[in-house]
């Protein structure tokens with residue numbers, strides 16, 4: 026961790042909430058926000074008891090919060106079922122025949138699943154899982170493209186108390202294998218392939234390659250999407266459309282304890298091994314329900330489109346569980362945002378009458394680059410609210426989003442949160458909070474956020490420091506799967522007594538939070554969270570590599586891009602072909618999205634006397650700037666000159 030963080034951003038524009046919008050909003054004023062926030066902090070028992078009542082419990086919670094620091098349990102004694110809350114709960118109401126999922130495939134076809142239909146599919150798939158031996162607590166890996174069946178598979182797991190672990194469809198066989206093995210999954214749900222940018226991305230062949238080394242997996246279920254010929258292992262592999270025919274559509278939901286695990290989601294940390302973030306049922310349910318309702322100011326007639334892939338936390342919380350538990354209509358899109366052209370998402374918005382649009386800054390910067398003519402061609406008048414998540418949004422991108430996509434009349438909510446937090450933590454409430462471009466503004470109900478120094482003392486206004494959360498919240502991660510020590514060390518050891526987010530931030534004189542990016546060795550490339558250690562270990566697993574250090578450098582489009590400094594073993598030539606081979610190797614080990622943008626060969630890496638690689642220097646060199654800071658700890662000063670000479674020949 027760096028010691029101090031310099032904050033350079035100065036932004037003075039303020040956008041008060043639109044009066045017309047506020048009149049109809051759930052939270053209509055700062056007074057209302059403040060009153061509810063104060064209640065959530067001063068009397069959390071009363072606040073959360075009331076909030077939890079919006080959802081169905083088979084047995085009501087006995088204790089709202091039971092602390093055993095750093096562990097916390099929420100809604101203890103309550104039993105519920107999240108699939109029941111996302112589906113069954115709506116069936117006796119007018120939502121029964123409302124669209125739950127409006128899906129568009131990349132080639133252009135549309136499917137609509139009403140709540141009744143989605144419920145039916147989920148029940149049938151729950152029976153398939155049960156028939157294949159899946160029991161409550163068992164882990165099910167889901168490696169699929171963006172088809173409605175990915176939501177069906179997740180909800181079916183939730184229905185029977187099985188724990189899903191969704192693996193993003195861009196991961197390569199080794200990464201899939203490691204996640205399946207860490208979770209000890211007994212079943213894998215996959216597709217033959219997925220459509221992306223007019224091509225077929227193979228998925229089942231990747232699973233086949235992984236399963237060679239996955240002893241816990243007994244069955245796979247394969248949803249046929251592309252119709253490509255694939256290998257089907259008799260006895261192990263089953264086609265979705267075949268097994269679904271052999272079951273009934275009646276599947277009673279299993280009431281589970283509030284703390285029953287709902288899913289594991291792997292995310293990058295500071296070591297090479299991904300962390301299996303564990304979320305449980307009750308708290309996650311209440312937080313995703315509540316944040317969806319208030320941050321997106323959800324109304325019954327909304328058509329809500331979050332562009333995230335279900336393989337990441339945003340897709341879990343804000344494509345599937347949050348919107349469906351609210352009975353919303355969710356737009357789901359399978360493919361690339363620029364296929365067949367850069368107007369695709371805007372056509373989608375027009376076609377389905379999207380009212381709420383939620384995407385990432387990296388996507389917004391791509392839209393900017395593609396040009397205003399694309400959104401201008403579509404009728405975006407149905408939009409009423411815009412959201413962003415995933416990385417700090419630069420004010421310029423915020424302003425463009427607000428002006429061009431929102432036609433200067435839609436509020437923009439910049440939502441800060443993490444895989445670990447499960448739900449939105451810091452965000453404007455659109456009918457109440459005046460927004461400042463580039464600031465995620467204020468904490469959500471029940472969230473006590475602060476910016477502190479390394480010793481835990483509170484920073485002054487506008488002094489850069491570390492963002493921490495000072496008390497447990499319902500959707501917080503419960504542990505790292507199979508490694509509770511790492512959970513304690515990762516989040517609760519650096520700064521005493523609080524949850525450390527890994528992000529730098531400052532808080533301005535109005536109490537607004539300005540996020541400044543990661544302070545650890547975690548990078549954010551196009552909204553994908555990547556651990557430098559993971560990419561380094563992929564590089565050194567190549568036979569030609571002796572040592573590698575990966576750093577990020579600012580990138581206009583991607584937020585950060587990846588620069589790898591690599592020392593080759595003796596006798597291996599430093600050629601462009603070798604660079605290409607290494608980049609492909611990383612793609613094969615982790616996935617194409619993790620390929621270094623630049624590889625620089627060097628004979629030595631800058632190290633301290635104790636042998637620690639000085640990433641700060643590498644960052645400065647990668648960014649093309651002068652090496653400013655202290656170099657007295659550098660073991661060998663000549664290394665710097667040699668490194669600078671290792672020009673990028675990309």
Ligand code: WT7
Nearest residue numbers: 339414415416417439440441442443444540554
């Ligand atoms: C990291 C979490 C949570 C969904 C997507 C990413 C960064 C996220 C913002 C924001 C500034 C943000 C942080 C955070 N981040 N949202 N609105 N402003 N930074 O989930 O992969 O777990 O990454 O993304 O650095 O720690 P994730």
